[in-house]
Amino acid sequence: HWRLDVTFSEDASRIRKGNGPAMMTSIRHLCINLFEREGSKLTLPKKQNKAAWDDAYRAKVLFD
Template sequence: LPAAHAQPTDLQQWARLEWHIENRLHWIRDVTFHEDAHRARTGNGPAVAAVLRNTAIGFHRGNGETNIARATRRANRRPHDLITTVTSSYPTTQ
């Protein structure tokens, strides 16, 4: 919106939406997946790593997980279950 047409409620909604995105995705990528500490800086490495992180987050959210860190730890302890889930025709999780 042009500044002359922006109402306080519009600005408040925009700010809340921005923080919702920050808290729901970027914070998880930074804290759970340590994205800021990733050392790949050239070529396709950073883009590929970001796609893999987003895929993991989407996979866990699609399976109803609300705590991505806990879901990631559980998947790390049971990699065969995760591989079976991803490669099966009818994915289910426990």
């Protein structure tokens, strides 16, 4: 839970109704697992930032 809160600011999320919170938690877990599977030594926040700005890196994270 700590990693989700620190990396994705999960506690500050305003998604509160229906299936939204559970779905977003699943998506965040998936993202963490994909970033961990990627082999570089960058920290998780740096991987997030790089994936947001670099299409080739994002494709590498998603499809390799």
